[in-house]
Amino acid sequence: TARNLFLLPGDGIGPEAMGEVRKIIAYMNEAMNAGFVTDEGLVGGSAYDAHGAAISEADMQKALAADAVLFGAVGGPKWDSVPYDVRPEAGLLRLRKDLQLFANLRPAICYPALAAASSLKPELVEGLDILIIRELTGGVYFGEPKEIIDLGNGQKRGIDTQVYDTYEIERIAGVAFEMARTRQNRVCSMEKRNVMKSGVLWNQVVTETHKAKYSDVQLEHMLADAGGMQLVRQPKQFDVIVTDNLFGDMLSDVAAMLTGSLGMLPSASLGAPDGKTGKRKALYEPVHGSAPDIAGKGIANPIAMIASFAMCLRYSFNLVKEADDLEKAIANVLDKGIRTGDIMADGARQVGTVEMGDAILAEFKTL
Amino acid sequence: TARNLFLLPGDGIGPEAMGEVRKIIAYMNEAMNAGFVTDEGLVGGSAYDAHGAAISEADMQKALAADAVLFGAVGGPKWDSVPYDVRPEAGLLRLRKDLQLFANLRPAICYPALAAASSLKPELVEGLDILIIRELTGGVYFGEPKEIIDLGNGQKRGIDTQVYDTYEIERIAGVAFEMARTRQNRVCSMEKRNVMKSGVLWNQVVTETHKAKYSDVQLEHMLADAGGMQLVRQPKQFDVIVTDNLFGDMLSDVAAMLTGSLGMLPSASLGAPDGKTGKRKALYEPVHGSAPDIAGKGIANPIAMIASFAMCLRYSFNLVKEADDLEKAIANVLDKGIRTGDIMADGARQVGTVEMGDAILAEFKTL
Numbered sequence A, B: 001t002a003r004n005l006f007l008l009p010g011d012g013i014g015p016e017a018m019g020e021v022r023k024i025i026a027y028m029n030e031a032m033n034a035g036f037v038t039d040e041g042l043v044g045g046s047a048y049d050a051h052g053a054a055i056s057e058a059d060m061q062k063a064l065a066a067d068a069v070l071f072g073a074v075g076g077p078k079w080d081s082v083p084y085d086v087r088p089e090a091g092l093l094r095l096r097k098d099l100q101l102f103a104n105l106r107p108a109i110c111y112p113a114l115a116a117a118s119s120l121k122p123e124l125v126e127g128l129d130i131l132i133i134r135e136l137t138g139g140v141y142f143g144e145p146k147e148i149i150d151l152g153n154g155q156k157r158g159i160d161t162q163v164y165d166t167y168e169i170e171r172i173a174g175v176a177f178e179m180a181r182t183r184q185n186r187v188c189s190m191e192k193r194n195v196m197k198s199g200v201l202w203n204q205v206v207t208e209t210h211k212a213k214y215s216d217v218q219l220e221h222m223l224a225d226a227g228g229m230q231l232v233r234q235p236k237q238f239d240v241i242v243t244d245n246l247f248g249d250m251l252s253d254v255a256a257m258l259t260g261s262l263g264m265l266p267s268a269s270l271g272a273p274d275g276k277t278g279k280r281k282a283l284y285e286p287v288h289g290s291a292p293d294i295a296g297k298g299i300a301n302p303i304a305m306i307a308s309f310a311m312c313l314r315y316s317f318n319l320v321k322e323a324d325d326l327e328k329a330i331a332n333v334l335d336k337g338i339r340t341g342d343i344m345a346d347g348a349r350q351v352g353t354v355e356m357g358d359a360i361l362a363e364f365k366t367l
């Protein structure tokens, strides 16, 4: 049966990076009979230019129908002053919300070949392997009211609402505990229960979920500000971190930067398993943004996009061996000293987007 | 005329650290005729134990009447399960709110003698000198509704509200621009305007305030998640950072940890200048917490508390020379290799809280 992929390359370096994934898909179809069927749409600024919306209804339907969505990046100075509702990010937020992708998995891995590129001392990040699980469809990103009110007298009021219900916390905690069992079996939950009621509820529900179903996993609670500190001080103390949408946004970016491998980090956003088929809706996306300053020059690093496809193989299609091999291919190419400009080092060979993609594909073929 | 100080040592290592400030106050009264009059109260867990509240009404009155409040630290495992409204932090939050201390100044300075203690590479933090200006009386810390609702069916809903009005943003931006003028004249404003309406308003009002009154200052805007990344990647790019209450909580902790000098960092929380006297209400507080694990052992580092008193000399009493000297005394003592356990280094002499306080006072007397 066909494996349906919907590709949304987006803006900036998104299309270039996606091009390298397309080659891997083609190879897997030819040589491994993988049966991927791809379709493609527009998102972000490119969708706005074409349709006046950050994603068209037709493309939303295709995203909903696909087995997995591969997403590049959105945004750029060109669209800095488009109306709020149709800004590039709105396309991504709508995909997350309408596909109910509540679980965002962000591995913060330090590739050994890149430890020196971290701003942290190498001994603090060598071998780093954290998985941040960020709640992605709730919290202050989507809570209502969310508005700017004119109060008169030249005064306005900006309002956002942080809301979490028990079931939302329960299900994201469940994902974290399940993931921990496949790793070092440790979860650290982060919130601000000392100032936020949603943090109090978060803490309670995570604690109860742990007690009821996952007491074999080691659970720790940390205030989110202290968590940010500890990430900088001693990142290797963490295995799985679970946190809400906004804290997850901040903390996963800090963690990504720690690794020195920002251009390399993938992410997966997963929905709940379907009651009948057990399948999860899913979107895979590099952590880096659209990098408009280097777009179109053929120099962008496609590794995060390719690593996102590896996550897709693993989580959407259970192609575990293929996912492992693709990740191994990336590591091997780095070990050989092949680098794009963003991760260039003394003695390495600098290549462009296409050459990097070719090198990874060539390596993948040998595994 | 008398200079009225209200001391709230609080819990954990707070009282020990405050003891060292008391010596400096006594010396300044004797030798410099400084005219400090001190009174003292309870806050946090110790107030709860005595009065069943995180701060008593009588102590609140004293805090409101004082020229400045010196605050130690609050909290500890002993009070982990007291009711939400009387938890130790509630005392601090009430002080901030009732004294209308909207401007929290958090310098992130890397003491040269401690650059090696940072988890960042020394060249990235040597000479680091950032001032984070955090809005302290608004945002999600205080917005209503703030509650947990029982929805029935075993479901609860936790709600917090992020609210900012134009005037709140205007006045904190004003503080940031004024401070920048005394430094490198650069302000970076951080919010999440791409997902939060309060962020959209924040961005607009900072931009307008800049245009109307501070166009000589260089202004940059950054998304708060990208800001967290940039703090880790290249912290020295920043001069003054201005941001909201919650982002400020996270970002200032990350910045503090970067310096390797967490036990050393002070903060000042200031109100608006009084219409008649021009005086600002103020509270001075170390960035570190109550550290219950080392409390009562005589080993806590009193430097952050002493440096907070230096900020008090500068901002509440305009004793600029004395503030400079006290800060210089701290730096000199560190240069001499005198260290508490938390900042111990090879070849240094390890001392306790009292010895460290004595060494700084002795140095201060020579300046």
Ligand SMILES: CC(C)[C@H](C(=O)O)[C@@H](O)C(=O)O
Residues within 6 Å of the ligand: A089, A092, A093, A249, B194, B195, B225
């Ligand atoms: C683009 C933006 C809306 C998004 C977010 O804030 O979630 C991004 O920062 C991310 O982390 O995926």
Ligand SMILES: CC(C)[C@H](C(=O)O)[C@@H](O)C(=O)O
Residues within 6 Å of the ligand: A194, A195, A225, B089, B092, B093, B249
């Ligand atoms: C103790 C707590 C309420 C406080 C805060 O969150 O503001 C602390 O983390 C701080 O940064 O001063």
